[in-house]
Amino acid sequence: MESLRFVLPQSEIPTHWYNVVADMPNAPMPPLGPDGKPATPEQMSAIFPMAILEQEMSAERWIPIPQPVREIYRLWRPSPLIRAARLEEMLGTPARIYYKNESVSPAGSHKPNTAIAQAYYNKQAGIKRITTETGAGQWGCSMALAGQMFGIDVRVYMVKVSYNQKPYRRSMMQTWGAEVFASPSEMTQTGRAALAADANNQGSLGLAISEAVEEAASRADTNYALGSVLNHVALHQTVIGLEAKKQFEMAGDWPDVIFAPCGGGSSFAGIAFPFVADNAAGGRNGKLVQLVAVEPASCPSLTKGQYAYDFGDSSGFTPLMKMFTLGHDFMPPGIHAGGLRYHGASPLVSQLYHEGLIEAIAVPQLATFEAGVMFAHAEGLIPAPESCHAIRGGIDEALRCKATGEARTILINVTGHGYFDMGSYDRYFAGELEDFEYPEAAIKESLTHLPHVG
Amino acid sequence: MESLRFVLPQSEIPTHWYNVVADMPNAPMPPLGPDGKPATPEQMSAIFPMAILEQEMSAERWIPIPQPVREIYRLWRPSPLIRAARLEEMLGTPARIYYKNESVSPAGSHKPNTAIAQAYYNKQAGIKRITTETGAGQWGCSMALAGQMFGIDVRVYMVKVSYNQKPYRRSMMQTWGAEVFASPSEMTQTGRAALAADANNQGSLGLAISEAVEEAASRADTNYALGSVLNHVALHQTVIGLEAKKQFEMAGDWPDVIFAPCGGGSSFAGIAFPFVADNAAGGRNGKLVQLVAVEPASCPSLTKGQYAYDFGDSSGFTPLMKMFTLGHDFMPPGIHAGGLRYHGASPLVSQLYHEGLIEAIAVPQLATFEAGVMFAHAEGLIPAPESCHAIRGGIDEALRCKATGEARTILINVTGHGYFDMGSYDRYFAGELEDFEYPEAAIKESLTHLPHVG
Structure with a gap:
């Protein structure tokens, strides 16, 4: 078997x-x-x-992980890389889909x-x-x-x-x-x-x-x-991608494209940054890995924001950081992926995006829950609403492959389980969730409050 | 490391x-x-x-597992066997404590x-x-x-x-x-x-x-x-113990004693029965494994019940089964380990207990939550209230070893996580949980309703 x-x-x-x-x-x-x-x-x-x-x-480039930190990581790490064979079958795609399961930590996320x-x-x-x-x-x-x-x-x-x-x-x-x-x-x-x-x-x-x-x-x-x-938060999360690389070697495969949810950016950074290293060196056997940050359509800092110096918090207490931002006082709509409701994206993620080394897409809320339910039906695990964003990205890519006949290898970062989000699934099934309109006016307004620099 | x-x-x-x-x-x-x-x-x-x-x-003795069943088991099995090194350290015990983590299934239990x-x-x-x-x-x-x-x-x-x-x-x-x-x-x-x-x-x-x-x-x-x-339910659960035996071989160790929660009996059967086979053959290198079912003090079918033919359900619709029972119309107190509130114990578990091949203990509710919190502090994982019964048994044994200086190897069946039981932990911390009195009169009464057989 x-x-x-x-x-x-x-x-x-x-x-x-x-x-x-x-x-x-x-x-x-x-x-x-x-x-x-x-x-x-x-x-x-x-x-x-x-x-x-x-x-x-x-x-x-390399920063040693203290031994006492590795000893605590042992409680759940290395996290598994899993071939989503039943999801592939459900989709009827020639693509190979893998996911890194970060839900296995005692706190249930990365x-x-x-x-x-x-x-x-x-x-x-x-x-x-x-x-x-x-x-x-x-x-x-x-x-x-x-x-x-x-x-x-x-x-x-x-x-x-x-x-x-x-x-x-x-x-x-x-x-x-x-x-x-x-x-x-x-x-x-x-x-x-x-x-x-x-x-x-x-x-x-x-x-x-x-x-x-x-x-x-x-x-x-x-x-x-x-x-x-x-x-430093992005740095610590790179254990995800570093493990994934070794696991793909075990599997005798290698990702063509990686999808991760992106709010503040730490789970995207965690899985994607270690592959940036390969891409910077010309790729593995000349093959570059496509790195895709998936953000909510209602809080689209990378895809619709401005690359500018802004505060990290809504009150303006933090130092200014250069990032893709919707304006520090932008109040995102009440989507259920609470972990992605942030007005900006990590400065490192933002700079890589600005320089064209990574990609970003935005997906609407209902489509993410639909993807999460498909995933739960196929793979058992009920994913967190944040993770459903990456899963949506992966499923759409697998369906595109089905149309074109491409057998690409897709990696999804499943950052957490949805055990504490069942109320959101409930509302999804009851038809009570909505796709918020792209909040263009609110973003336009908050972007006028960007701090003056220089 | x-x-x-x-x-x-x-x-x-x-x-x-x-x-x-x-x-x-x-x-x-x-x-x-x-x-x-x-x-x-x-x-x-x-x-x-x-x-x-x-x-x-x-x-x-051996019943083949159909391939399609094994293919679904792959979504989470084999489940890990984990050395609870931080718990050992917290207790200061010379005992070695392991747990089989059945909480990793998508549904969160065995x-x-x-x-x-x-x-x-x-x-x-x-x-x-x-x-x-x-x-x-x-x-x-x-x-x-x-x-x-x-x-x-x-x-x-x-x-x-x-x-x-x-x-x-x-x-x-x-x-x-x-x-x-x-x-x-x-x-x-x-x-x-x-x-x-x-x-x-x-x-x-x-x-x-x-x-x-x-x-x-x-x-x-x-x-x-x-x-x-x-x-047949007990049979299907034996994958737990069968895996554990292979994992102990990997670890170069072997359990001296196993603790599992016992309500209806399937999680106990699952981890313990495969070791009954070794004991029946004279033990591994002559060493018998002590098999301990841990039940709630307020619903003590093995330790306080009668070995008799009784109905499996409270209404008397099922066939009669010979088992340790508190009487089919005994209504257990409202303890938070809902999975252990059953008036009887599996006929196979009961017969093994009757014949002296396994042991049983009963533990009060507050002590089980105390054990669960110690486990969460040491190992991270927050266990289900049912699992806390087995953990209490394991911790008490480890403390006994501390007193005597014995370096026994203890195996605990952690049957599920407590993510859906946080309300019970809440009440425990708020001092709202109680240890129910041993319901002697109620059990005495319900035992008078045992069906007449023969």
Whole structure:
């Protein structure tokens, strides 16, 4: 019986992360401080440990993964690469479809790949507590898990509307020992001010970030952690692609095209960046891998945004980053792929896109759920709504291959399971979900608020 | 870096199930029909396909696993055997602790091991539809998944109180294409009668079974499927223990003692029965493996029940089975390990226990959640409340080893994840869970209702 699952031994957990900066045609555009000059590590050292800031700025191709981080990765890594043979059969395509299954982590997504690393470096720096924010809860869960693994206290500011609507994600964080506060909270000046203005404030990701950063900046024993966008986060996620390359060697195959969901960009970076290295070297046996970021049509930063310096948060507290952005105060429609509702894309992903080294497409919400249900029917696993974006991309490519007769090899990054998103599937089946109109006017408006640089 | 995860290649998915009947000192006590005589396959053929009934009665040691079943098993099997090194360290024990992780199936538990097989045999028999019941939803999800894999329609009668309280389990079943009805329903005579008597009837597992069986018995194209208790279910679950034996060989180790949760008995049977074979042959290198079923203190069929012929369901519709029972109308307290709230134990498990070949212990609810949280802190994975029973057994044994200095090898069957049980963890943290008193009077009463046989 042919093996459909390609599993590496734990000795093959990567020993180094891959830094795509080393293979970019141009150096990355630096983040800028409030004065318009490149931000220095020192400016950010109040909330990040120096080891993380060094990675943020590094141009080294290979960065060693500390042994204690690899030892925690062992709890679920290497994650499996799976040939989706039943999906191929359902589609009747000559294409070969594989997926990397990152849902196997205890937190249910790829996010712990960086949370574990960030907890480790903070522990090394003597930090006792990490603050962070979470919307739907994926990132908060990952940070809670990571804090428990290294004995660091974790405080999560969870957007109040989610805190009340998604109690089970909150319970998970608490099971791993984290404190979870509904944001706005009474814990910070920012929170108290918001509550004073409106006692019924339901919170926003921007506000929760502000609370987490305020607490981290005001306490010497406390740092802050972010789950996407930044270079070090993309770096930590490259274990996904590095493993996938070895697994394709096991399978005696090699991808022609890779699809990954893209919000902040960390899951796309994680699977795609290690293949950028091959492409930069002329491809494997002269064959370049097509790298496709799949974003929601209602929040299309790469495909419809502007490549400009903008804030990372909606309130304008962070350094300015050069990225494809819809404007930092653009409020995306309430799609169910909460992890993709971000106004910009990682600066590294953005620069690679700007330089034509990667591609991007945007897909509407209903088509993503349709793809997720097809996947669940064929492969069993019920994917997270974020992952459904990549699956849609992969299925459409497989159907194109069916029409042309091409036997391409397709790789999909299935970043998480949908166990905590069944309410969204429910609404999809009930016909209650909609495809939002492309929010052209709102984007046009928010782009007029881009900060002036220079 | 030492590997903690022992993963077999897919070519090592077992080719045969192991039938413990072949190694039992005495033939199994037969089920009895309403006339007090051994029930015949023909009597049950209205609701089960003949291939299943042959397995139910078989004394063959090895029964081939059909290739199409193995091909579906490939979606998640072989499941990993994992060395719980961080748990050992947390406990400071010289014992070595391993767990078999059955939570990796798409439905999140060991239940698909038999659901897939049952769907296959029904498909082979030309059956178009399977009816079943579900309480908390684990079994209903597994049957929905299995039906989808083989193109069989699945109708699940879900106890109404769970239907309303656990909408996400319902959503999962629907995602895999099953129809789900709150029971009592308007679909059957049984359901209509119950609703006529009490329009607000919240349902019970006994009632849901009756609805599912009624529909299956009344339609030629429809059969019924059961998720535990019966011999063929135990048989299908033996892939767990068969894989574990190969994985221990990989690890260069061998269990001294195995703990599994025990309600109806299928997860215990699945991991333990293949080791009964070794014990029957004098043990491996003369070493016998201790096999421990862990049941809830509030529903202690093996440890406090009577070994007698009783009905499998609360309404008395099924054939009589010889088993350890608390009385078929015993209503267990509302513990959160819903999968273990059953009045009896599988006839095969019961007979092995009666003959002294396996052991049983009972643990109180709060201690099981405490164990589950320790496990989540050490290993990441948040276990299902049912699995927490086995984990409690394993942790207590590891602590005993710590006291005595014994370096025993402990194997725990982690049968499922707790992602759909976070509400129960919530209540545990809030101090709202309780240890129920041992329901001595209720058990004494229900045991007076045992049917008269012979």
